[in-house]
Amino acid sequence: MGFGVFFVRPIGLVAGVKRMIVVMKPEAKDKDLQHVVDKIEALGLKTMVAYGTNRRVVCCLGDKRGVDMDTLATAPGVEAVVPVLAPYKIASREIKPDRTVIPIDGHSIGGTRVGVIAGPCTVESREQILETAHFVKEHGAVALRGGAFKPRTSPYSFQGLREKGLEYLALAREATGLSVVTEVMSPEQAPLVAGYADVLQIGTRNMQNFALLEAVGATDKPVLLKRGMSASINEFLLAAEYILSNGNQQVILCERGIRTFEDHTRFTLSLSAVPALKQLTHLPVVVDPSHSTGKQDLVLPMARAAIAAGADGLLVEVHPNPEEAILDGAQSITFPQYAEMMRQVKAIAQAIGRDI
Amino acid sequence: MGFGVFFVRPIGLVAGVKRMIVVMKPEAKDKDLQHVVDKIEALGLKTMVAYGTNRRVVCCLGDKRGVDMDTLATAPGVEAVVPVLAPYKIASREIKPDRTVIPIDGHSIGGTRVGVIAGPCTVESREQILETAHFVKEHGAVALRGGAFKPRTSPYSFQGLREKGLEYLALAREATGLSVVTEVMSPEQAPLVAGYADVLQIGTRNMQNFALLEAVGATDKPVLLKRGMSASINEFLLAAEYILSNGNQQVILCERGIRTFEDHTRFTLSLSAVPALKQLTHLPVVVDPSHSTGKQDLVLPMARAAIAAGADGLLVEVHPNPEEAILDGAQSITFPQYAEMMRQVKAIAQAIGRDI
């Protein structure tokens, strides 16, 4: 038991899981080590110390995912605190290995078929939304998207038709049978929007608006949660966990581009997030090729690529006349472009054993 | 007037400002150009066309900052739409050249003196907040920070003492005379928090929570607005503009680190944002060296650097015993470290003709 030999402090039966590894500095003293062990155990966790030749490692055991152990990083002698487990639970495939399929009025998101949600960025008029709804319905969309309340970077920009927009969306549903997906921007709006919409959308800027996540988690409507433009996969799944842990099990994840140094697109569409998410979670994953690229002529190739990457669906902006669009016309596709996209996306889906 | 000669369509007196330059493709037809001109003028803007040898440029004139002209990018023959003016107004130094000084109970943020707002990440107990308040007051802080409602990435993490935390903060104010800065997370919380706090803090994840910006814009309390972790300077000032345009002129901007590829700090503190902001806006700018770095031993050098860069103050986490902190102990500094930081920051402030 000389220098460099190690032993491990035995612990008893533990029901939980390891969560952190605390790496001690080479020069850490025995009392530093004991101090770390005491602190962890005071939190109700078990410890396991591995003594190496010039460094010691403390493994923390237990299922207290809510405990913050970053503070250990400042304890004397500590070099690093390394997390071992992802902290989400309900969203995890470890908890629920089979995939979640979210029914949307006769259709579904997350099953074998790829589901396309299409419509204008913003509801502009009764005619515009009806015309678009009819067209996308005829060409295979499973739901209609359209913004009534619009999050705008500038307070001076058009903020949407608000409740009037919701009414037009409801009319379009009646006329076409398409389910309606629309954004909710604040907790107090949730009941109003849920009264009209079939699926509640949370925008990228609200992915960590926790009060809003809790509010939609308390409704019985499916939620389409857009990834924050600078959110890691872990943060994205934890945002979903807010909704799930409030009782709403119907969450659709949406990759919509991240903020990077690239300037040829508005955001960088990170398609590797699709298979990565599908390994980690049972929730369905869709892709928005419109907002991510910000360019009409990149929507089609990115829509194809998204489905090829394994996405369960698309969220795409279609407008009768993109140039006349009040918002985001630069990225909206026309009716003929939408029809062509559906044709090509269907071919891709079939090539990988799915359909549309 | 042969090939390559250009002319410019004369326009009359215009009160407003130029906002966009539309660059036409070389192959754009005359009717494409006319179409662009017609569209812009239909929006109530004036146009000015410069005919070059192989490209034509349409300049848009007028003060309609709220109009979206991105849709022009999809018009036939258009190569690019280039913005010329920043779209914020009230926040702009063009509108108000002299610097805004925000009084906080006997002190101020934005004047000659550098103002330090210090305290724990989270209010944990009556004793903890009182002890901290007394210490930072004795060592030159102008206000006390402390979270009662905490935005947490995971729903399973500690969410703050909530109203009890606000009560403790109020007690600390009574005991020390320090103003209280604390976060508000949703519009409906605004009245409650404003009832206790002297300054309302908006967190980085809520920088584009527009309902919340409007809610605090409707109060009469100063607002400390943290930069979104992936927000451009322009987006940051437009978020401030939401508050300002709702009637509240007391906004303090806070650079708190942006998300980049760097992994040696939690975020990348972008200190060039400080002088850049001070060129563009009259609002005071403070820096948070705690959350940006996420490391206790980087707080001191970054605090010095922030003041040297021209920041009007600091927002810094101090804890009686960082290792015992429930949250963010890894980045909180101790009382002796805080005292030393104040000593060094004062020396830096004096070196550039300010004080603390």
Place this chain on the structure above:
Amino acid sequence: MGFGVFFVRPIGLVAGVKRMIVVMKPEAKDKDLQHVVDKIEALGLKTMVAYGTNRRVVCCLGDKRGVDMDTLATAPGVEAVVPVLAPYKIASREIKPDRTVIPIDGHSIGGTRVGVIAGPCTVESREQILETAHFVKEHGAVALRGGAFKPRTSPYSFQGLREKGLEYLALAREATGLSVVTEVMSPEQAPLVAGYADVLQIGTRNMQNFALLEAVGATDKPVLLKRGMSASINEFLLAAEYILSNGNQQVILCERGIRTFEDHTRFTLSLSAVPALKQLTHLPVVVDPSHSTGKQDLVLPMARAAIAAGADGLLVEVHPNPEEAILDGAQSITFPQYAEMMRQVKAIAQAIGRDI
């Protein structure tokens, strides 16, 4: 001709193209404007001044792409200098609208068929490279990849078999008829590597190693140029332009992932770069799903997505036993995984009217 009226200084016939727009500040004086005009004209460019109501704009005309006009930004009264044209020429589709097809010994990159270049990260032994070459040849690869000289982040890491590796690659070519793609790391290595290889690869870290670009530009071998991990599309095409302008017209571009904040993959594969590049340049574009993701189980979905996005080929790491790989085994796929990938990628290619 009162306040706010503008006129434009007429200019004569100009052969060239507009390159910059200089936006003057509202307060700019007439002499500031004249100064800017004089400076531009001293560079041999023509100018065109558009006088607006409160701002004046100077357009610069001419074909001097090599002239730096950033310095104008510091001239008195200047607010911004805005570029109008991309500065690459030979790589541009404006110059050469039809797509470049690069023949590689009976096969080609850039035509209707999708070309797959496969092989191990590093040549490890005669047996390893021969075994791999035979397998990928039988399963549709058009060329064999394998590193002999390896760029390594650490000087203590394995640097490749060097010339012995080149010899093994040549053996594999003889045995299978596959063309050989291998990396060249410095100008002086270029003749040696070109003596063995059919295609010279430039790694991501060398995308702006201009001496190296010139060296491979002076050879008669096709060059596979990997995008720098933080290069914009513009910089990528300018790096290609270095090779092209040195006389070598055979450049294959390779998107291989960019550096972002994401941590679930080694890099973020930016597939929107594929259609964006194909709009701008006639050069073929391939995708590396191995280095970009750094994860074996993401290679297949990203390979499918790349082809769906319109890529002309793939550069993929295959190893007889990834776990035994000296380098990058974590991202290498096995032989059965490769065979399955080819089957699926072929189906995707056919779905969009191509083949493999």
Place this chain on the structure above:
Amino acid sequence: MGFGVFFVRPIGLVAGVKRMIVVMKPEAKDKDLQHVVDKIEALGLKTMVAYGTNRRVVCCLGDKRGVDMDTLATAPGVEAVVPVLAPYKIASREIKPDRTVIPIDGHSIGGTRVGVIAGPCTVESREQILETAHFVKEHGAVALRGGAFKPRTSPYSFQGLREKGLEYLALAREATGLSVVTEVMSPEQAPLVAGYADVLQIGTRNMQNFALLEAVGATDKPVLLKRGMSASINEFLLAAEYILSNGNQQVILCERGIRTFEDHTRFTLSLSAVPALKQLTHLPVVVDPSHSTGKQDLVLPMARAAIAAGADGLLVEVHPNPEEAILDGAQSITFPQYAEMMRQVKAIAQAIGRDI
């Protein structure tokens, strides 16, 4: 010894250090574990297995930093491979705790005094470099910077005066006594440039040009190594290690801005890299406020901030007439601005117990 109990396989005396922790999946079989252990030991490393309740962890011991263990990530049953130690040695403060001071002809970089290296981006003429050298010498510079060979994004841009530029720099050294810092762009240029220069500069685009690092590592001149614009701290120190391990112990590190989404500066100056580097390495660290910001009016505040953050010096662009500069005039400061910067930077240096 029932469920959840763990034990640790004892190992003997080991001279080396732990390098990796391999975390096994909950479902990993005993043979998976044994397989991992065997593979690690086959590399000559020792292992230590810690058995937890539902996961097992293998710690790898030994000093083989060059061994790649990423391949373990694909072994059956393995969840993650976590590195424990930084892989650089000679650059590390663990190896050499006292700071390296690099003498430059009567001055030094890395001691108590802050050293400023100033001069134009590019040597343009004999008069320009002499005039600048005299001015910066009179105002406290310790060395003269100036580019003779220029790395340019476009092949059509001005590439520098080349050897003629080196001659002018040598003239300026004779006339002023200032040491000369200039860039070397390729291995074959190294002897030529080293024949004229006192300090060899490696540009950001060449930070991982390993052949070049080795070439300057073989000279006896100090090397100023600029951080790659997307390099992590770890990669930066490993690039330095290439030079150090080739026998040249005189390396000056230079933070010059990283590539991020920010658009108000050319790059994002990451000043937290300064104290972070100074914790990890004994090498001196300087900051380039010119290239990082790309804006003349941000140079002064960022120069102050850099020194306040603890930088050992500055690399700053000064030009007799920035507007006339062939290159990078937009970020070059004038003579009066330089003199004022030196005055302010000196005050900052003195405020933290240093001088200039």
